[in-house]
Amino acid sequence: MIPTDTLAAERITLAHRHLTVAKDLSVQLPPAKVTAIVGPNGCGKSTLLNGLARIHAPSSGTVLLNGKDIHRLPTKEVARKLALLPQENTAPEGLTVGDLVRFGRQPHQGWMTPWSEGDQRAFDHAVTAADVGYLINRPLDTLSGGQRQRAWIAMAVAQETPLLLLDEPTSALDLGHQIEVFELIRHLSGQGKTVAMVVHDLASACRYADHMVAMKQGVIIEEGAPAQIVSPALVQELYGVSCDLIHDPATGSPLLINVRRHIQKR
Amino acid sequence: MHRYPFTMPDQRTLVANLVLLVLAGAAVMTSLSMGTVQIAPAEVIRALTGTTDDPMAAFVINELRLGRVMAGLLSGAALALAGCLMQTLARNRLATPGIIGIDNAATAFAVASVVGTGIALAPSAMALAGAATATVLAFGLAGANGTRGYRFIVAGLGIGAIAGAVTQVMLSQVAIDDANAAYPWTVGSLNARTPESVQLLALGLAVGCLALMCLSRAVNSLQFSDPVAITLGIKLKRTRLLGLGLSVLMTGLAVSVCGPVGLVALLAPELARSLCRPGKVPLTASALAGAGFMVVADLLGRTLFSPLEIPVGIITAIVGSPYLLWILLRPSTRSLT
Numbered sequence: 001m002i003p004t005d006t007l008a009a010e011r012i013t014l015a016h017r018h019l020t021v022a023k024d025l026s027v028q029l030p031p032a033k034v035t036a037i038v039g040p041n042g043c044g045k046s047t048l049l050n051g052l053a054r055i056h057a058p059s060s061g062t063v064l065l066n067g068k069d070i071h072r073l074p075t076k077e078v079a080r081k082l083a084l085l086p087q088e089n090t091a092p093e094g095l096t097v098g099d100l101v102r103f104g105r106q107p108h109q110g111w112m113t114p115w116s117e118g119d120q121r122a123f124d125h126a127v128t129a130a131d132v133g134y135l136i137n138r139p140l141d142t143l144s145g146g147q148r149q150r151a152w153i154a155m156a157v158a159q160e161t162p163l164l165l166l167d168e169p170t171s172a173l174d175l176g177h178q179i180e181v182f183e184l185i186r187h188l189s190g191q192g193k194t195v196a197m198v199v200h201d202l203a204s205a206c207r208y209a210d211h212m213v214a215m216k217q218g219v220i221i222e223e224g225a226p227a228q229i230v231s232p233a234l235v236q237e238l239y240g241v242s243c244d245l246i247h248d249p250a251t252g253s254p255l256l257i258n259v260r261r262h263i264q265k266r
Numbered sequence: 267m268h269r270y271p272f273t274m275p276d277q278r279t280l281v282a283n284l285v286l287l288v289l290a291g292a293a294v295m296t297s298l299s300m301g302t303v304q305i306a307p308a309e310v311i312r313a314l315t316g317t318t319d320d321p322m323a324a325f326v327i328n329e330l331r332l333g334r335v336m337a338g339l340l341s342g343a344a345l346a347l348a349g350c351l352m353q354t355l356a357r358n359r360l361a362t363p364g365i366i367g368i369d370n371a372a373t374a375f376a377v378a379s380v381v382g383t384g385i386a387l388a389p390s391a392m393a394l395a396g397a398a399t400a401t402v403l404a405f406g407l408a409g410a411n412g413t414r415g416y417r418f419i420v421a422g423l424g425i426g427a428i429a430g431a432v433t434q435v436m437l438s439q440v441a442i443d444d445a446n447a448a449y450p451w452t453v454g455s456l457n458a459r460t461p462e463s464v465q466l467l468a469l470g471l472a473v474g475c476l477a478l479m480c481l482s483r484a485v486n487s488l489q490f491s492d493p494v495a496i497t498l499g500i501k502l503k504r505t506r507l508l509g510l511g512l513s514v515l516m517t518g519l520a521v522s523v524c525g526p527v528g529l530v531a532l533l534a535p536e537l538a539r540s541l542c543r544p545g546k547v548p549l550t551a552s553a554l555a556g557a558g559f560m561v562v563a564d565l566l567g568r569t570l571f572s573p574l575e576i577p578v579g580i581i582t583a584i585v586g587s588p589y590l591l592w593i594l595l596r597p598s599t600r601s602l603t
Binding site: 088 | 493
């Protein structure tokens with residue numbers, strides 16, 4: 001897959017009703033790379049991701065998909081370019097994993113177009129990649145949190161979009177499944193997909209992302225390769241905690257150690 | 267490799283639809299043959315195909331019973347379809363037109379034209395206007411969240427109560443003859459229908475079914491949250507607006523034929539859902555179940571205490587209310603939200 005599709009935000013301001021959550025943000029997702037959006041709770045990470053995915057229309061500024069205003073493009077065309085896995089998901093009662101993943105093919109199907117060979121291939125690939133093959137006939141409401149999350153990831157993968165946005169894809173997962181999902185994300189970006197994800201765990205972000213966007217109070221305060229931008233000062237500014245920084249001997253990615261929060265006396 | 271056996275269309279749903287179709291057909295045949303004069307099914311078929319030698323049977327079937335059964339079939343299907351659609355749009359199984367006051371408002375408007383308040387519009391038009399008014403009001407009161415959440419339902423409940431009260435006030439103020447003429451409207455009956463309103467309903471239902479065929483994929487995606495539906499490329503606003511419009515159209519036209527037989531819209535989709543494969547909105551099955559249910563309820567109303575006739579709305583209420591209580595009171599309430 002040759003990365004040709006680009007997604008960028010140009011000076012977007014995002015508001016919930018009258019409350020501005022993110023102001024004047026400009027980001028460009030590096031093609032075929034993994035971008036991690038990090039920051040404290042309520043800093044506007046998810047809002048930015050939803051803005052990029054056209055779920056949340058900006059009150060000013062534009063989101064550009066291949067240089068064109070995403071809100072002016074036909075929504076189905078966008079759906080073939082960009083998939084989003086939201087943070088919280090509800091599915092119809094009794095829906096099976098197979099049927100859920102099948103919904104991911106919807107943007108590629110026309111009116112009354114039956115399931116094609118291509119659809120089946122994408123389906124099989126997504127199911128294998130997210131390792132939900134053995135769950136295919138199970139209703140979602142009978143699965144564990146981790147299994148359910150992987151089923152949703154499979155649906156997004158089945159959409160076969162060059163751009164993939166994930167909102168805390170590993171939040172419900174145990175360590176093993178977290179690693180599995182991050183490796184899947186690396187694998188997908190290796191195939192040429194552009195990925196952006198909101199991640200809470202700074203260590204995972206450092207380890208698995210090529211590019212990092214650090215946000216605080218609705219503003220991007222730092223952006224760049226994790227190894228270059230993550231520093232005790234940044235951690236202090238983002239989370240209000242002190243720490244020391246070492247590098248993982250195996251991978252070279254930054255690791256936070258001796259993390260502590262000074263309780264301020266009022 | 268995990269191959270997934272997809273069957274198109276899905277087998278379980280297909281079988282469910284066939285079973286419901288056969289049941290509805292059986293209900294129609296039974297309803298045509300039973301009444302004050304019993305007519306054998308074979309004779310019913312001869313009368314329908316115009317090959318009978320018995321002018322009496324031909325008259326009873328074609329002139330007296332057929333119109334009523336057709337009215338029941340059409341209004342049952344329309345109400346159930348409207349119910350299933352609105353439940354999906356609102357993502358709440360209680361959000362049927364009957365519960366959120368659309369039936370009551372349509373009735374109040376229709377009664378206003380029947381009791382001679384000086385509004386001379388046909389009951390069909392009035393019922394439609396009432397249904398639309400209630401929906402717009404429920405939307406307005408629910409605020410920016412639209413069909414989401416319980417606010418829509420609470421607003422609808424209030425509107426329904428007001429509309430019901432308005433109907434009662436009108437009935438208490440007019441001459442007894444007018445009140446009698448309007449009575450079937452208040453309980454739901456297939457007695458007060460006019461041929462024009464049935465024809466309009468048939469037309470509206472045909473338009474609705476065609477539109478829903480085009481919308482079915484989008485409607486299915488609305489079972490997910492808004493972000494997921496948008497991600498899948500659904501035009502959310504357009505689908506909601508069209509779906510709500512169709513729901514209002516079918517409810518209004520059905521109410522102009524049979525009055526507020528609201529519980530059909532709640533029961534039929536529920537039955538359809540339990541029969542069909544989960545995860546898809548069972549539009550076809552709901553329509554078939556609603557049609558059959560209405561015909562059976564009307565048949566029971568006509569024959570149980572014959573010659574005394576019980577309006578179909580009372581029968582559906584007797585059958586439906588315990589069911590409504592059951593969904594409200596059963597331990598798992600996750601299906602309600």
